[in-house]
Every structure is written in structure tokens, then in C-alpha cells.
Amino acid sequence: MNKIYVLDTNVLLQDPNSIFSFENNEVVIPAVVLEEVDSKKRYMDEIGRNARQVSRLIDGLRETGRLHEKIPLENGGSLRIELNHRSFQQLQDIFIEKTNDNRILAVAKNLSLEEGMKENGRTVTLVSKDTLVRVKADAIGLNCEDFLSDRVVENDHLYTGFAEIHISKDQLDVFYEKGELPIQDFVHVTLYPNQFILMKDLLGSSASALGIVDLKGKKIRKLIFEFDHIWGIKPRNVQQTIAMELLLRRDLPLVTLTGKAGTGKTLMALAAGLMQTEDFGYYKKLLVARPIVPVGKDLGFLPGEKEEKLRPWMQPIFDNLEFLFNTKKPGELDAILAGMGSIEVEALTYIRGRSIPDQYIIIDEAQNLTKHEVKTILTRVGEGSKIVLMGDPEQIDHPYLDAYNNGLTYVVERFKEQAISGHIKLIKGERSGLAQLAADLL
Structure with missing residues (x-):
């Protein structure tokens, strides 16, 4: 069973192609989001550039159908501009002011209530990079997620360019004598070009050496500069x-x-x-x-x-x-x-x-x-x-x-x-x- 994803404005302004990131699910863009995008398209910075790209992208999709109906996307999903669900009946006792954020929350909440009344109702999730919007969504019992598809890595394991490896004293002696060491001695470790390796004695002595990975020569070589x-x-x-x-x-x-x-x-x-x-x-x-x-x-x-x-x-x-x-x-x-x-x-x-x-x-x-x-x-x-x-x-x-x-x-x-x-x-x-x-x- 596919899902419904309601996109906040900041998701589109961060990644204009984000509508294609939700596989075969339905993507819903509230009308107020289009208003916010329109207000940013005159900016001369990156946000303005993305706003203009979003506008062109959605305008191009008009050729495949009416925007307030489901428009098929090339990844198997669909896109719809939500024109209704502006009623604050469900939220007026919680969020009094009719801000744009609250209007987006109202769209997602009302869609969720509609789907909940169906026999095989779909899950509705609001996608936003705004922390407080996600907090508000959680407060009213609405599923909400951060947009993570634009992340280069999924966790905090960012590449450091540096690794520490323990080798035998004999291998250290070979490195000091020849200025290099074959990479096959480190086949159990994933190495990248020009990654630096701090080699320490396996038995715990103070002996150590610093080298750089040369994948072309399949060796770890000593550093060039010694200023x-x-x-x-x-x-x-x-x-x-x-x-x-x-x-x-x-x-x-x-x-x-x-x-x-x-x-x-x-x-x-x-x-x-x-x-x-x-x-x-x-x-x-x-x-x-x-x-x-x-x-x-x-x-x-x-x-x-x-x-x-x-x-x-x-x-x-x-x-x-x-x-x-x-x-x-x-x-x-x-x-x-x-x-x-x-x-x-x-x-x-x-x-x-x-x-x-x-x-x-x-x-x-x-x-x-x-x-x-x-x-x-x-x-x-x-x-x-x-x-x-x-x-x-x-x-x-x-x-x-x-x-x-x-x-x-x-x-x-x-x-x-x-x-x-x-x-x-x-x-x-x-x-x-x-x-x-x-x-x-x-």
C-alpha cells in the first residue's frame, strides 16, 4: 500500500527535484506552498534559483494532466496540488493564528483524517526541514519526517581522510627501510586514494609511521614534504x-x-x-x-x-x-x-x-x-x-x-x-x- 507525502516549502527550496524522491507514493503540495515558492522566486540567491526551478518543473508537469488531480511521475509515483483542506476546524483550538506553517499542517492533518475514515486508508506523512513544524506535527498526532534524500551520508560516519592501523614491528621496519609498504598487507581495510595511514606497533611499543595510500602503485608510501x-x-x-x-x-x-x-x-x-x-x-x-x-x-x-x-x-x-x-x-x-x-x-x-x-x-x-x-x-x-x-x-x-x-x-x-x-x-x-x-x- 503506497503512502501520501505532504511537502513543506523548505523541502522544495532545498531540492527542487525532491518530488521525485518518494518512489511510487503520492506527493501532495499544498496551495500555500506554491504561494511561498512564488514569493521567493525573485531572490537572486540560491533560494531564488531553486524557487524558479520548482516553478518551471511544476509548470512542465501541466502537460501531463490537471495539477489538482493525480499527475503520474516518471518514478512511478504521482503528484497533486491540494487546493482544499484550508479549514482550521481541527487545529483552531491548538494553533490560533493562520500562518502558512499552520495551513500546511492543516492540509496534512485533514488528509490524514480522511484516509483514517477509509477501510484501506493510506498513511499521511508531512515532510519538512523545519524542526518546529515537525514538533507541531507530532503534537497533533501527525506523522512527520525530515527530508533526508539530499544528505550525502545517512549517519555521522563522514570521511576523515585518516585511518589508524596496527601492524607488526617487522612491517614498520620494512616501511622505514624502503619508504613504502604493499597494500595487500591491509586487505581487511577499505582504503581510498591519498588517504593517510598512521601505522602503530601491534605489540604496543612507541614505534609508529605515517604514510599515504597510493592505489595506482598499490602501496602505502612515505610523505613527500618534510618542511x-x-x-x-x-x-x-x-x-x-x-x-x-x-x-x-x-x-x-x-x-x-x-x-x-x-x-x-x-x-x-x-x-x-x-x-x-x-x-x-x-x-x-x-x-x-x-x-x-x-x-x-x-x-x-x-x-x-x-x-x-x-x-x-x-x-x-x-x-x-x-x-x-x-x-x-x-x-x-x-x-x-x-x-x-x-x-x-x-x-x-x-x-x-x-x-x-x-x-x-x-x-x-x-x-x-x-x-x-x-x-x-x-x-x-x-x-x-x-x-x-x-x-x-x-x-x-x-x-x-x-x-x-x-x-x-x-x-x-x-x-x-x-x-x-x-x-x-x-x-x-x-x-x-x-x-x-x-x-x-x-
């Missing part, structure tokens, strides 16, 4: 050592870094970018960008030219650059950057339509990007460029994203089997004892 420091920055733990290896390797045009605040993602990426741009000359320019997503209340309109408007948003980048250049006086960093001319700090708003060859590109706060936005960015990368995406999937400021469906997690999981990319999850905070404690406790 004491990069622009004065020294790795303080294993994960930071791994991050430095990934950031300096030119055969890996895509690197992703995840981790809590204070783990050194931005500082290490900037140091590696400056070394390869200014010292080695591998790249013509260092481009640093981040999405403009406010934490808390928006700043509103800002005075001045573009550079002055962007300064508050880009200040975390400038803070790290001031540390790397060891500037003391106000305006000193601006003078240095103006004199160098090879460092560009930009907002992601201006990246669409560009082609970026021979540059070291750093995208900060990438967890606030959608799948479509991160695809737009990666398709801008030109020949000879290297791009670093970094952020904390646990700190999402975007209203429709979470740790499992954001653009950064999407790239990590989709590229983990590709030989041109590398990833590491940084664990230990090194900013300060207070910062690490706050990241753990708060």
Missing part, C-alpha cells in the same frame, strides 16, 4: 602534518579540510598558498574567498566602495594575513598587499562566470555553500590551479543546510575515491586552550 615550517607555521599534531602535505602537493588540484574552530585550517592554507605563490612561483596569484553569510543579525547596507563593504566579511582572512606578515601598525597589511599585487581577497558573489587558471584558490567557510554553489565554484577552476575548500560542517549558518547536505561535505564524499583530491579532518584545536575548551563544551 620544518611554512612561513613560520609549524604543524603541531599529526592531522596538521597531513594538511601541510596535502596543501603543498601540486599533483592534488583539490584539497578539502574540515575541523572545528581553531584547528588551523585557514592559517595553514594561507601559509601554503603564500609559499607556493611568492616563494616558489608555482602560481600567478593567491585568491582567497568566502561566502557572505552572516552569523546573527545582518550588518545591513555598508558605506564605501566594494573593498570597504567587503572588509567586515573578509576580516577573518585579514587577521590571519596580519599574523603571517607579522604586521604591527594599522594599514601596514594593506600596504604590503598593494605592493605585492598577487594576493586577492574576494567574496564568492563575484566568482560566477570567471575562469581561474594558474592560481592557488582558497575557499573559506565552504560548509555554508549548497551543492549547486560548490559545483559552480569547482567548475571555475582553470588549468594549473589548485583549490582548497575548508570549513566546519558543524557550524552551519545557512537556513536550509546541515552537517550532512552542505556543499563541503558533498565534495568530501563525492571525491574521496578520486586520485586528484585529498582530504583531512583536523581534530585538535591549537588556537588556545580556551578556544579548544569552548569548541568542545559549547
Whole structure:
């Protein structure tokens, strides 16, 4: 027996193709949802783009039948626009105000009551990414679920880019002597290209070794770079050592870094970018960008030219650059950057339509990007460029994203089997004892 799924507006705005995610069941879109989608289609951001795509998609379905009746979908299910069930008779004693959320709840509740009166009534489930809508639905005895089809992974087992394996002392000796170890010694473990392996003595001694997976040669090899420091920055733990290896390797045009605040993602990426741009000359320019997503209340309109408007948003980048250049006086960093001319700090708003060859590109706060936005960015990368995406999937400021469906997690999981990319999850905070404690406790 198939089911009925009533979709909330946020599901369609998160994934316009979500109506095809419910197999052979009936999908119901309340009329109020169409009104909310219509109010968003003039936005010039990702939400507006999705609203316009939903509008075009539903308009195209009109050719197959009348929208207020069941329209067959290509996946075996059906779609219907619900025009009735606006009565608040069942909810007026609970939710007094006739808000859009409550109208959507009324549609789902009345459909559920109708199906309950039938001999073989179907289960009605409201699908919403709004936590409070799901709470309200539960309060009135209505089935409600989060939309999970847009998640890259189903649980918290996100790829870390790092594994710890216990091997014999003889195998460790072979690795130290030859600098490599055959992968068949680890056939019981699933390994990915450029995954890092911390090998420890099986008997518990302090002997250990750090290697990287080379699936082409079917070996675990030692790390290439052994710099004491990069622009004065020294790795303080294993994960930071791994991050430095990934950031300096030119055969890996895509690197992703995840981790809590204070783990050194931005500082290490900037140091590696400056070394390869200014010292080695591998790249013509260092481009640093981040999405403009406010934490808390928006700043509103800002005075001045573009550079002055962007300064508050880009200040975390400038803070790290001031540390790397060891500037003391106000305006000193601006003078240095103006004199160098090879460092560009930009907002992601201006990246669409560009082609970026021979540059070291750093995208900060990438967890606030959608799948479509991160695809737009990666398709801008030109020949000879290297791009670093970094952020904390646990700190999402975007209203429709979470740790499992954001653009950064999407790239990590989709590229983990590709030989041109590398990833590491940084664990230990090194900013300060207070910062690490706050990241753990708060």
C-alpha cells in the first residue's frame, strides 16, 4: 500500500527535484506552498534559483494532466496540488493564528483524517526541514519526517581522510627501510586514494609511521614534504602534518579540510598558498574567498566602495594575513598587499562566470555553500590551479543546510575515491586552550 507525502516549502527550496524522491507514493503540495515558492522566486540567491526551478518543473508537469488531480511521475509515483483542506476546524483550538506553517499542517492533518475514515486508508506523512513544524506535527498526532534524500551520508560516519592501523614491528621496519609498504598487507581495510595511514606497533611499543595510500602503485608510501615550517607555521599534531602535505602537493588540484574552530585550517592554507605563490612561483596569484553569510543579525547596507563593504566579511582572512606578515601598525597589511599585487581577497558573489587558471584558490567557510554553489565554484577552476575548500560542517549558518547536505561535505564524499583530491579532518584545536575548551563544551 503506497503512502501520501505532504511537502513543506523548505523541502522544495532545498531540492527542487525532491518530488521525485518518494518512489511510487503520492506527493501532495499544498496551495500555500506554491504561494511561498512564488514569493521567493525573485531572490537572486540560491533560494531564488531553486524557487524558479520548482516553478518551471511544476509548470512542465501541466502537460501531463490537471495539477489538482493525480499527475503520474516518471518514478512511478504521482503528484497533486491540494487546493482544499484550508479549514482550521481541527487545529483552531491548538494553533490560533493562520500562518502558512499552520495551513500546511492543516492540509496534512485533514488528509490524514480522511484516509483514517477509509477501510484501506493510506498513511499521511508531512515532510519538512523545519524542526518546529515537525514538533507541531507530532503534537497533533501527525506523522512527520525530515527530508533526508539530499544528505550525502545517512549517519555521522563522514570521511576523515585518516585511518589508524596496527601492524607488526617487522612491517614498520620494512616501511622505514624502503619508504613504502604493499597494500595487500591491509586487505581487511577499505582504503581510498591519498588517504593517510598512521601505522602503530601491534605489540604496543612507541614505534609508529605515517604514510599515504597510493592505489595506482598499490602501496602505502612515505610523505613527500618534510618542511620544518611554512612561513613560520609549524604543524603541531599529526592531522596538521597531513594538511601541510596535502596543501603543498601540486599533483592534488583539490584539497578539502574540515575541523572545528581553531584547528588551523585557514592559517595553514594561507601559509601554503603564500609559499607556493611568492616563494616558489608555482602560481600567478593567491585568491582567497568566502561566502557572505552572516552569523546573527545582518550588518545591513555598508558605506564605501566594494573593498570597504567587503572588509567586515573578509576580516577573518585579514587577521590571519596580519599574523603571517607579522604586521604591527594599522594599514601596514594593506600596504604590503598593494605592493605585492598577487594576493586577492574576494567574496564568492563575484566568482560566477570567471575562469581561474594558474592560481592557488582558497575557499573559506565552504560548509555554508549548497551543492549547486560548490559545483559552480569547482567548475571555475582553470588549468594549473589548485583549490582548497575548508570549513566546519558543524557550524552551519545557512537556513536550509546541515552537517550532512552542505556543499563541503558533498565534495568530501563525492571525491574521496578520486586520485586528484585529498582530504583531512583536523581534530585538535591549537588556537588556545580556551578556544579548544569552548569548541568542545559549547
